[in-house]
Amino acid sequence: MSTATARIALVGNPNSGKTALFNALTGSHQKVANYAGVTVEKKEGIITTASGRTVSVLDLPGTYSLRARSPDEAVTRDAILGQLKGETPPDVVVCVADATNLRLVLRLILELRQVGRPMVLALNMFDIAQRQGLRIDLEGLARDIGAPIVTTVATRKRGIEDLVAQIEAKVEALAATGALEAPNTWHEPSPAEIRQAHAEAQRIMKAHVRPAERPDTLTGKIDGVLLHPVAGLAILLSLLFVMFQAVFAWAGPLMDGIEGGIGALGGLVATVLPDGLLQSLIVDGLIAGVGSVLVFLPQILILFLFIILLEDFGYMARAAFLMDRIMGGAGLHGRAFIPLLSSFACAIPGVMATRVIDSKRDRLTTIMVAPLMTCSARIPVYTLIIAAFIPNQTVWGFASLQGLVMFGLYVAGITSALAISFIARRLFWRGQVEPFLMELPTYKMPDAKSVLRNLWQRAAIFMNRAGRIILPLMVLIWVLSTFPYPPEGATGPAIDYSFAGQLGHLIHPLFAPIGFNWQMTVALIPGMAAREVAVGALGTVYAVANAEEAVGTLAGALSADWSLAMGLAFLTWYVFAPQCAPTLAVVKRETNSWLWPMVMFAYMITLAYLAAMGVYHGAVALGWG
Amino acid sequence: MDDSYPHPTSAAAQPLAPGEIRLSQARVGDRGVIGAVGAPDAQGRGGLDAQELERRLLELGFVEGAAIEVIHEGAIGHDPIAVRLDDMRVALRRKDAADVVLRLAPETAQ
Numbered sequence: 001m002s003t004a005t006a007r008i009a010l011v012g013n014p015n016s017g018k019t020a021l022f023n024a025l026t027g028s029h030q031k032v033a034n035y036a037g038v039t040v041e042k043k044e045g046i047i048t049t050a051s052g053r054t055v056s057v058l059d060l061p062g063t064y065s066l067r068a069r070s071p072d073e074a075v076t077r078d079a080i081l082g083q084l085k086g087e088t089p090p091d092v093v094v095c096v097a098d099a100t101n102l103r104l105v106l107r108l109i110l111e112l113r114q115v116g117r118p119m120v121l122a123l124n125m126f127d128i129a130q131r132q133g134l135r136i137d138l139e140g141l142a143r144d145i146g147a148p149i150v151t152t153v154a155t156r157k158r159g160i161e162d163l164v165a166q167i168e169a170k171v172e173a174l175a176a177t178g179a180l181e182a183p184n185t186w187h188e189p190s191p192a193e194i195r196q197a198h199a200e201a202q203r204i205m206k207a208h209v210r211p212a213e214r215p216d217t218l219t220g221k222i223d224g225v226l227l228h229p230v231a232g233l234a235i236l237l238s239l240l241f242v243m244f245q246a247v248f249a250w251a252g253p254l255m256d257g258i259e260g261g262i263g264a265l266g267g268l269v270a271t272v273l274p275d276g277l278l279q280s281l282i283v284d285g286l287i288a289g290v291g292s293v294l295v296f297l298p299q300i301l302i303l304f305l306f307i308i309l310l311e312d313f314g315y316m317a318r319a320a321f322l323m324d325r326i327m328g329g330a331g332l333h334g335r336a337f338i339p340l341l342s343s344f345a346c347a348i349p350g351v352m353a354t355r356v357i358d359s360k361r362d363r364l365t366t367i368m369v370a371p372l373m374t375c376s377a378r379i380p381v382y383t384l385i386i387a388a389f390i391p392n393q394t395v396w397g398f399a400s401l402q403g404l405v406m407f408g409l410y411v412a413g414i415t416s417a418l419a420i421s422f423i424a425r426r427l428f429w430r431g432q433v434e435p436f437l438m439e440l441p442t443y444k445m446p447d448a449k450s451v452l453r454n455l456w457q458r459a460a461i462f463m464n465r466a467g468r469i470i471l472p473l474m475v476l477i478w479v480l481s482t483f484p485y486p487p488e489g490a491t492g493p494a495i496d497y498s499f500a501g502q503l504g505h506l507i508h509p510l511f512a513p514i515g516f517n518w519q520m521t522v523a524l525i526p527g528m529a530a531r532e533v534a535v536g537a538l539g540t541v542y543a544v545a546n547a548e549e550a551v552g553t554l555a556g557a558l559s560a561d562w563s564l565a566m567g568l569a570f571l572t573w574y575v576f577a578p579q580c581a582p583t584l585a586v587v588k589r590e591t592n593s594w595l596w597p598m599v600m601f602a603y604m605i606t607l608a609y610l611a612a613m614g615v616y617h618g619a620v621a622l623g624w625g
Numbered sequence: 626m627d628d629s630y631p632h633p634t635s636a637a638a639q640p641l642a643p644g645e646i647r648l649s650q651a652r653v654g655d656r657g658v659i660g661a662v663g664a665p666d667a668q669g670r671g672g673l674d675a676q677e678l679e680r681r682l683l684e685l686g687f688v689e690g691a692a693i694e695v696i697h698e699g700a701i702g703h704d705p706i707a708v709r710l711d712d713m714r715v716a717l718r719r720k721d722a723a724d725v726v727l728r729l730a731p732e733t734a735q
Binding site: 064065067069100101103104107189190191194195198202212215219220223227228229230232233317320321322324325326328334435436437438439440441 | 663676678679680681682683684685686688689690696697698699700701702704705707711712713714715716717718720721
């Protein structure tokens with residue numbers, strides 16, 4: 001029994017079922033190092049062969065060529081060539097191919113052969129190929145590409161044992177000889193070389209693959225409806241409508257449950273621990289802080305459930321097709337649609353999902369406007385202010401005025417995002433238009449297990465964020481708002497005497513022109529951790545116990561203390577303000593530079609200030625001061 | 626960009642032969658084979674040089690001789706378009722499709 005860990009890498013075209021094969025190979029023995037777009041993140045897993053050898057498996061982003069165009073594809077190229085920082089090159093490359101769509105992957109295989117690493121070809125979705133009556137001469141094909149072939153059906157775990165055996169044989173051969181099969185001669189192909197490779201791929205196809213007797217016609221029929229210029233857009237909009245209904249309606253009870261649980265936990269800890277600093281730190285700092293983030297987990301999971309289902313079904317590429325012209329008008333890429341959609345849950349997965357965009361400029365623009373999408377953390381703030389200032393009445397016979405204001409805030413976010421990207425395109429990146437070229441994959445029924453696994457990974461990532469980023473921030477903010485203690489015989493709320501309070505008073509003159517009182521500026525400081533924290537902070541400032549549960553009481557206090565103009569200015573501020581440290585941190589990581597988070601902070605805070613000022617003075621002029 | 630590079634498809638810059646159209650002008654139902662792939666105007670493309678677009682088109686299967694049919698058009702300005710390219714479906718903008726010359730099948734030739 002060998003204990004040396006061999007390394008293999010999965011590589012293939014997008015939509016070849018590579019991730020499904022990765023799941024079939026590694027089962028639950030896998031970890032995602034980071035946030036994931038679709039297959040965008042570096043995923044690693046472990047398999048144990050029949051003889052007891054452990055093999056580490058790397059799931060690389062899908063690509064059509066080793067000539068990388070996006071950050072994702074660069075990862076694939078660097079991993080295969082052994083140029084990835086901190087990684088040794090894979091011992092064996094496993095190329096995953098959709099057996100029904102071989103032409104392009106054959107050209108990729110020819111490129112992979114140039115690298116000289118031992119290779120195994122997994123002909124995936126072989127059941128579909130058989131159903132279509134596609135005849136493939138496996139022996140001849142294996143001879144021509146110079147690699148063994150295993151047929152697999154990843155979703156049904158068929159062919160996995162054979163594949164592992166072939167991988168092991170290659171690993172052993174490599175260990176025995178200690179040398180690669182051929183020297184690495186790969187270089188970026190020129191157009192002429194790509195044509196040559198296509199001709200060679202075509203020859204191999206003709207020699208060993210007989211065209212399908214019953215080719216798939218279902219995808220064409222579905223596309224006839226889903227890509228229809230009118231019906232297609234109508235269906236897309238209806239889907240979005242259902243999605244947002246679900247995010248808000250279905251998540252409600254779950255969120256109430258989590259909130260209740262956190263409250264109960266806080267109450268329990270408060271009874272066990274003696275009154276004092278430690279109790280305050282744990283109950284007000286840690287439990288309440290993490291709870292205020294955890295409460296968004298249901299919404300995020302429901303949103304991601306929709307996104308994963310649509311992605312696995314093959315619809316997301318269609319959505320990008322339908323939205324390309326509309327997004328393109330604002331200078332965005334059709335593919336920016338998915339990240340921006342995710343940003344309605346939270347800008348963090350949205351920013352992460354921009355990795356699917358090839359062009360650096362398009363990606364940066366999308367990252368910059370993603371936080372303008374109304375994320376779920378804004379909802380508590382919006383709900384509070386709307387409840388305080390907007391009368392609960394019906395207009396036009398059916399619409400709730402409060403609901404309309406909420407809708408208006410969403411529209412304000414979307415239109416400003418489109419406007420900002422339009423301006424960025426006009427001012428900074430004139431004439432730089434990346435091509436929009438995208439395969440429209442065959443529709444497939446999503447696999448329940450794989451959807452659940454994916455969803456679980458998102459949940460884990462989100463909880464990780466709550467634990468690792470929010471927790472220290474919450475402790476910091478608790479310190480700022482707790483120390484120093486108010487002097488003996490103080491009359492105001494304790495926070496007024498703390499560092500946060502002093503800071504709030506200090507910067508208050510800056511915010512006076514936009515109508516904010518000092519209580520509002522004090523609340524903005526803890527609100528930097530995450531937007532929704534401002535609600536709790538306002539509660540503290542106005543000495544309303546349990547502000548989260550007693551929104552009614554706090555809203556009452558606010559409506560007594562603030563004018564309508566102030567309330568509207570505060571809402572406007574929250575549409576634009578970069579009140580979210582974790583988002584800025586993720587932008588720093590994704591762009592690998594402090595420049596872009598700084599640019600984001602600067603432009604958003606300027607926009608927030610100017611817009612809030614405009615709204616405040618406009619409202620005062622209307623007599624709402 | 627390397628202008629000295631011998632362009633095998635500089636034919637794409639030449640006037641079109643009878644029965645040929647640019648994919649950018651094709652409508653739903655037009656079909657045939659790809660006659661040439663390459664940039665008609667190397668300079669007018671801004672950030673992305675012509676050879677890069679040519680390579681991306683080639684990598685996605687837009688290669689001389691491939692069977693192609695326009696199957697869908699977007700709602701606004703009939704843009705982007707979706708084509709059946711041999712056994713796959715690909716979406717692209719008309720602007721980028723200008724680099725692909727479509728040799729119409731006899732029965733659809735205008």
